[in-house]
Amino acid sequence: MTSQGNNLDRWYGSYAERTAGLAASEVRALFAVASRPEVVSLAGGMPFVSALPRELVSGAMERVMRDKGPVALQYGSGQGVPALREQILEVMALEGIRANVDDVVVTTGSQHALELVAKIFLDPGDVVLAEAPSYVTAMVVFKSFQAQVEHVLTDEHGLVPSALREHIARLRAQGRRIKFLYTVPTFGNPSGITMSWERRLEVLEIARANDILVLEDNPYGLLYFDGPPPHAMRSVEEEGVIYLGTFSKTLAPGFRVGWALAPHAIREKLILANEAAVLSPSSLTQMIISEYLSTADWKGQIDTFRGVYRERRDAMLQALTDYLPDLSWTVPNGGFYVWLTLPDNVDSKSMLPRAVKELVAYTPGTAFYANGDGRTHMRLAFCYPTPDFIREGIRRLSTVINGELEL
Numbered sequence: 079m080t081s082q083g084n085n086l087d088r089w090y091g092s093y094a095e096r097t098a099g100l101a102a103s104e105v106r107a108l109f110a111v112a113s114r115p116e117v118v119s120l121a122g123g124m125p126f127v128s129a130l131p132r133e134l135v136s137g138a139m140e141r142v143m144r145d146k147g148p149v150a151l152q153y154g155s156g157q158g159v160p161a162l163r164e165q166i167l168e169v170m171a172l173e174g175i176r177a178n179v180d181d182v183v184v185t186t187g188s189q190h191a192l193e194l195v196a197k198i199f200l201d202p203g204d205v206v207l208a209e210a211p212s213y214v215t216a217m218v219v220f221k222s223f224q225a226q227v228e229h230v231l232t233d234e235h236g237l238v239p240s241a242l243r244e245h246i247a248r249l250r251a252q253g254r255r256i257k258f259l260y261t262v263p264t265f266g267n268p269s270g271i272t273m274s275w276e277r278r279l280e281v282l283e284i285a286r287a288n289d290i291l292v293l294e295d296n297p298y299g300l301l302y303f304d305g306p307p308p309h310a311m312r313s314v315e316e317e318g319v320i321y322l323g324t325f326s327k328t329l330a331p332g333f334r335v336g337w338a339l340a341p342h343a344i345r346e347k348l349i350l351a352n353e354a355a356v357l358s359p360s361s362l363t364q365m366i367i368s369e370y371l372s373t374a375d376w377k378g379q380i381d382t383f384r385g386v387y388r389e390r391r392d393a394m395l396q397a398l399t400d401y402l403p404d405l406s407w408t409v410p411n412g413g414f415y416v417w418l419t420l421p422d423n424v425d426s427k428s429m430l431p432r433a434v435k436e437l438v439a440y441t442p443g444t445a446f447y448a449n450g451d452g453r454t455h456m457r458l459a460f461c462y463p464t465p466d467f468i469r470e471g472i473r474r475l476s477t478v479i480n481g482e483l484e485l
């Protein structure tokens with residue numbers, strides 16, 4: 079590539095083509111404004127880590143340092159600490175998954191697992207199928223490997239099987255190469271929607287019949303408010319599913335510990351890719367989590383998180399009913415997000431600066447589509463602000479939306 083004349087970046091002409099997909103996400107650009115204290119941010123999906131008693135963590139940290147310091151401070155296995163991988167099996171059992179300790183690969187958060195899966199599967203021009211709408215930073219990863227994201231229609235029960243079937247047939251007829259179906263089936267980001275059990279089985283059947291791998295990303299499954307969701311897709315299908323989990327929402331994202339559960343051959347490639355990327359995931363944080371899981375009431379702590387988020391979900395739904403009764407939104411049974419639908423003539427992206435001026439922030443729906451759709455939607459995250467702030471945030475938002483309608 080030749081260098082581009084007047085660009086301020088001296089290295090402008092040297093970057094790999096794949097970096098074109100690495101535009102700063104709308105979510106990230108928002109963090110700067112949304113983190114000002116006077117702004118009620120319904121934008122970022124930050125876990126409310128203050129609900130985790132810090133002494134539980136500091137006790138685990140001290141014991142790890144005292145009893146296993148030299149191991150914790152050393153490089154470790156590229157697959158992850160064996161004791162933690164055993165404990166991850168217990169976590170996944172809560173969602174109906176039975177697996178072998180050898181099938182688990184620990185990663186630096188599930189975000190890194192997304193990167194590793196993309197790295198071992200995606201060539202330029204490959205297609206990734208994804209829900210409409212879909213998790214923004216997964217799409218950033220897929221695009222950074224020059225893959226194309228094709229959205230599949232969803233309704234209140236998740237992916238629509240007939241639409242999935244048709245979409246696959248259409249793409250195949252065009253000679254496109256579909257590498258996998260990426261889904262967040264439980265308390266989706268950004269939709270808050272959960273795929274029903276029947277749909278999970280149908281989607282798996284379609285994937286099987288078409289030889290398409292399923293990438294099941296499940297960070298929120300244990301954070302349910304109204305009873306447990308359907309079991310993970312991986313609970314009924316081993317060979318055709320890569321399952322991703324994380325401690326970011328059930329413990330804390332600062333540890334940067336997640337995992338992938340994959341069939342044998344894929345797992346071997348993931349380990350090699352993990353080693354190439356980081357040599358080994360952090361021994362220190364894995365061992366602290368392992369100690370925490372051995373000594374603390376971690377299931378009780380997940381219950382505490384559920385209580386916190388349930389109260390905030392309820393506050394958001396009530397405020398929406400009170401302040402924006404004419405609009406429609408999803409009612410999540412867990413997780414962090416509500417997906418709001420605006421009137422046809424309101425554009426969530428162009429409205430955002432006015433919202434920030436009114437001291438409320440959200441994520442425009444366009445962030446969650448690879449094709450520019452989503453203008454009449456927005457994602458509202460209820461995980462971080464207190465119920466009072468959520469109510470005030472929705473009140474401010476209603477002022478902005480009503481102002482837009484009067485324009």
Ligand code: PMP
Pocket residue numbers: 123186187188189190213262267295297323324325326331335336
């Ligand atoms: N997948 C989804 C659907 C998410 O919402 C997130 C966090 N926002 C991640 C993956 C990444 O989580 P982490 O890397 O912290 O495990």
